[in-house]
Amino acid sequence: xxxxxxTLNNPVFKSFTFWAGVLVVKMLAMSLxxxxxxxxxxxxxxxxxxxxxxxxxKFDDPNVERVRRAHRNDLENILPFFAIGLLYTLTNPSAFLxxxxxxxxxxxRIVHTLVYAVVVVPQPARALSFFVALISTAxxxxxxxxxxxx
Amino acid sequence: xxxxxxTLNNPVFKSFTFWAGVLVVKMLAMSLxxxxxxxxxxxxxxxxxxxxxxxxxKFDDPNVERVRRAHRNDLENILPFFAIGLLYTLTNPSAFLxxxxxxxxxxxRIVHTLVYAVVVVPQPARALSFFVALISTAxxxxxxxxxxxx
Amino acid sequence: xxxxxxTLNNPVFKSFTFWAGVLVVKMLAMSLxxxxxxxxxxxxxxxxxxxxxxxxxKFDDPNVERVRRAHRNDLENILPFFAIGLLYTLTNPSAFLxxxxxxxxxxxRIVHTLVYAVVVVPQPARALSFFVALISTAxxxxxxxxxxxx
Numbered sequence: 001x002x003x004x005x006x007t008l009n010n011p012v013f014k015s016f017t018f019w020a021g022v023l024v025v026k027m028l029a030m031s032l033x034x035x036x037x038x039x040x041x042x043x044x045x046x047x048x049x050x051x052x053x054x055x056x057x058k059f060d061d062p063n064v065e066r067v068r069r070a071h072r073n074d075l076e077n078i079l080p081f082f083a084i085g086l087l088y089t090l091t092n093p094s095a096f097l098x099x100x101x102x103x104x105x106x107x108x109r110i111v112h113t114l115v116y117a118v119v120v121v122p123q124p125a126r127a128l129s130f131f132v133a134l135i136s137t138a139x140x141x142x143x144x145x146x147x148x149x150x
Numbered sequence: 151x152x153x154x155x156x157t158l159n160n161p162v163f164k165s166f167t168f169w170a171g172v173l174v175v176k177m178l179a180m181s182l183x184x185x186x187x188x189x190x191x192x193x194x195x196x197x198x199x200x201x202x203x204x205x206x207x208k209f210d211d212p213n214v215e216r217v218r219r220a221h222r223n224d225l226e227n228i229l230p231f232f233a234i235g236l237l238y239t240l241t242n243p244s245a246f247l248x249x250x251x252x253x254x255x256x257x258x259r260i261v262h263t264l265v266y267a268v269v270v271v272p273q274p275a276r277a278l279s280f281f282v283a284l285i286s287t288a289x290x291x292x293x294x295x296x297x298x299x300x
Numbered sequence: 301x302x303x304x305x306x307t308l309n310n311p312v313f314k315s316f317t318f319w320a321g322v323l324v325v326k327m328l329a330m331s332l333x334x335x336x337x338x339x340x341x342x343x344x345x346x347x348x349x350x351x352x353x354x355x356x357x358k359f360d361d362p363n364v365e366r367v368r369r370a371h372r373n374d375l376e377n378i379l380p381f382f383a384i385g386l387l388y389t390l391t392n393p394s395a396f397l398x399x400x401x402x403x404x405x406x407x408x409r410i411v412h413t414l415v416y417a418v419v420v421v422p423q424p425a426r427a428l429s430f431f432v433a434l435i436s437t438a439x440x441x442x443x444x445x446x447x448x449x450x
Contacts, residue, residue: 006305006390007390008391015448017387017444017447018444018445018448020444021442024380027376027380028438028441031430045369046369048420048423066196075379076180076221079375079383080174080178080229080232082382084174086236086383087170090156090167091167120198123199138178141171141175141178144168145168145171148168148171216346229379230324230382233320233379234324237321270348271348272348284328288328292321294320294321297317298314299318
């Protein structure tokens, strides 16, 4: 049973694996996006990072802080999804539902980054993308709790 | 073997799954708690979030920052537990011990949030709940290292 | 198949389990390192943490903030590794390559902490250790995506 569930022959696991991989790449890209903003605005948080003796450490550049907020939002939402997506897969859910939930999380978290940290789009773009992922993740968590509680 | 270990027939995995689900829901609820505090205190971090042209971005509201510190503490402690709890389950530990460790982490992290971000309780309430979860997670990590090292 | 892959008989899983355990312990130690710096510099973020009525909450001590930046960097890089390392193990990779990737991540993240938060070493020490782990994790993520996409 779990033998089947955690192989790429299981379309649910295959979909989870795909989106988890995509979201890990997306998260790692946030570090590069932060670095780009740091060099563009010469905003460095550590004395040993200063490129010139004229620079001072700086913590309040709005462009850097925006990317860092988007990144932190990823930590808060994508990382719990990695845990619950795997456990949800192990409850052997309907493939149709599970695959679309993973897609919803994957796509909405990419959109969240784009409208938050790449091209700022007025609300409710960010709120909507945030809630699609949050509700999908919460649904999986409740399914996991229900499967384990009874 | 792992076939057995990652199914709900294994009481250790069942307990891990239950508490992981509960803690994911708890963590997602922190975002809502932050949002409630942001609206209550009109503290928004992004220009596009401001509800009125009279408002300015604000980063130092103590009620918002308190919830954010509690949330970050979750990231630092609950997310590593998700990884190590699964690996610990795969070492086939004593069910009695493992289930009580998962319970200890789950309950103490809920208490941590309550005394930190819901109703502020004087120390050592938060320190105690913090250390119960930390020590339980560290114990599992050392067991996992020992199982893998020899 | 997955039966074999998630047991300690699989040298890839054994190596992943070992390094995941080590990195969880390392991450939990960051909390203690932060606490040490907080007490040393009397920098507390919550009114209920103040040891004396003469103290005030403080958020800008450079020694505390340095450890907190190192800890946050762990959240951003080590936690995604936990997810992708497990999924990569389930793609049944070459043992030689996988074990060395896990070692690279484990060792470079320990070095990252040492040169960032224990003894400050001039750049590029931190940048190099950061990129070794980032590139290794990204490589695993692309392998996982490739395995799941086709």
